[in-house]
Amino acid sequence: MASPVQIRVTINGTLHTHEVEPRLLLVHYLREVCGLTGTHVGCETSLCGACTVLVDGKAVKSCTMFAVQADGCALTTIEGLAVNGDLHPVQEGFWERHALQCGYCTPGMVMTAVQLLADRKRPTREEIAHALRGNLCRCTGYTHIIDAVEHAAARR
Amino acid sequence: MAVEYRVYPAAFEYFAPRTVDEALELLGRYGDEAKILAGGQSLLPMMKLRIAGPRCLVDVNRIAGLDLLRREGDRLEIGALCRHADMVESPLVRDLLPIMTDAARQTADVQVRHRGTVAGSLAHADPAGDWPAALMALDAVVRIAGLGGRRTMPLHEFIVDAYSTRLDAAEMVVGVSIGIPAKPSGGAYVKFEKRAGDFAVASVGVQIDLEGDRCRSVAVSLGALGPTPIRARAAEDVVREAAPSADRVDRAAELVREAAQPFADTRGSVEYKRHLAGVLFRRAFAAALDRARGRQVETIHL
Structure with missing residues (x-):
């Protein structure tokens, strides 16, 4: 086994320090080492986006990055969005517009949408759809998800 | 533990x-x-x-200076850590080489674009990769570092086969250098994908330099239509040194179909991909020509 590497990662404002095996994927680090199971493992093949988190403010697929690569980075996961129990506007949009059925893809969808709205104040429906290309949903047909992101954009 | x-x-x-x-x-x-x-x-x-x-x-992500993207004289220098997203967002790239903005925007999805690099895409040399195909239509040079020193190699020599390059095991790509075409010029990269964010079924890049109404130079590159990107040189010859006409574009599209060497897979049959090559060429040529004439056109619909 390769030698473990010490990493320091700030997740949702809290500093975490762990020794990890270099081959540990970031998503498994979040879920199994840090206990943050809101980030989902979907396809395991870098296609579905269920594992999307923000690394230094950028949406990435946490199944396609090693935990060691996050050393020194600031991460935001789905658990870090609500403030004192008040939903983030994107979470509220998903609630209000019924943008989920089974909910499996939802954390990744929300994180990608948060990134989109950080970059663009009022994206068009087409821009929302384009931004969500890396997130697959097998239930909703996407229309309500786009509604939810529009709702969130209008609320800010 | x-x-x-x-x-x-x-x-x-x-x-x-x-x-x-x-x-x-x-x-x-x-x-x-x-x-x-x-x-x-x-x-x-x-x-x-x-x-x-x-x-x-x-892991080269912590090497300082590899993320530089800048113009140096008549060349655009792209460090090995420039991400696809950096290319999407760069006004410099959009202004000088819109064909690259096209390629960047159509590469995978936003999450992948935040991490994936232009140089890495060339070193990986996926036959359906967007950067090898788009950059083959340009004067693209790969900057390579080894223990013995630095060297450069034109992209068309660098990629030798599917997933194969001339990079030695003890070398790394440190950057990509692109010649900036003199204006009036324009380029476009058009990709057809089966699913959102997938690799190309086929793609075509066209770069045109104009002189008056004549195409002083034309480059046509084909992606996912062979083991490596292919320059459709016979098609280029038909439209070079001439004013673009419907007849010439028809003939060039025919030669593009002939130049393509697609293989059948889950993304399509040989016949289908060959047909697609001609269609995508027409779209890319029209967009490149419009841009060379100073018009703003989109190659993807948002």
Whole structure:
């Protein structure tokens, strides 16, 4: 086994320090080492986006990055969005517009949408759809998800 | 540690050097058992499937200066850590080389674009990769560093086969250098994909330099239509040194179909892909010509 590497990662404002095996994927680090199971493992093949988190403010697929690569980075996961129990506007949009059925893809969808709205104040429906290309949903047909992101954009 | 973590890739030694020289020293020590980790958006999926199992990963993400994107005289210099997203967002790239903005925007999805790099895409040399196809229509040179020094190589020499380049095991790509076409000029990259964010079924890049109403020079590159990107030189000859006419474009599209060497797979049959090559050529040519004439046109619909 390769030698473990010490990493320091700030997740949702809290500093975490762990020794990890270099081959540990970031998503498994979040879920199994840090206990943050809101980030989902979907396809395991870098296609579905269920594992999307923000690394230094950028949406990435946490199944396609090693935990060691996050050393020194600031991460935001789905658990870090609500403030004192008040939903983030994107979470509220998903609630209000019924943008989920089974909910499996939802954390990744929300994180990608948060990134989109950080970059663009009022994206068009087409821009929302384009931004969500890396997130697959097998239930909703996407229309309500786009509604939810529009709702969130209008609320800010 | 007591916890048994779930893992997919085989174990490897991990290094995060701070300089190119340190990275080269590691490559020298591990040879072809080492892989460079830049964006990792092709490497990690391969490692998870255990198609790749390097004994050593050299993570170059912490090397300062490799993320530079700048104009130097008549060339655009792209450091090895420039991400696809950097290309999407760069006003400099959009102004000088809109064909590259097209390619960047159509590469995978936003999450992959935040990590994946232009240089890594060339070094990986996927036959359906967007950067090899788009950059083959330009004067693109790969900057390579080795323990013996630095060298450069034109992209068309660098990529030799599917997933194969002339990079030695102890070398790394440190950047890509693109000649900036003199205006009036324009380029476009058009891609057809079966699913959102997928690799291309087929793609075509066209770069045109105008002189009056004449195409002083034309480059046509085909992606996912052979083991490497292909320059459709016979098609280029038909439209070069001439004013573009419907007849010439028809003839060029025919030659593009002939130049394509597609293989049948789940994305389509040989006949289908050949047909697509002609269609995409027409779209890319029209967009490149419009841009060379100063018009703003989109090649993807948002």
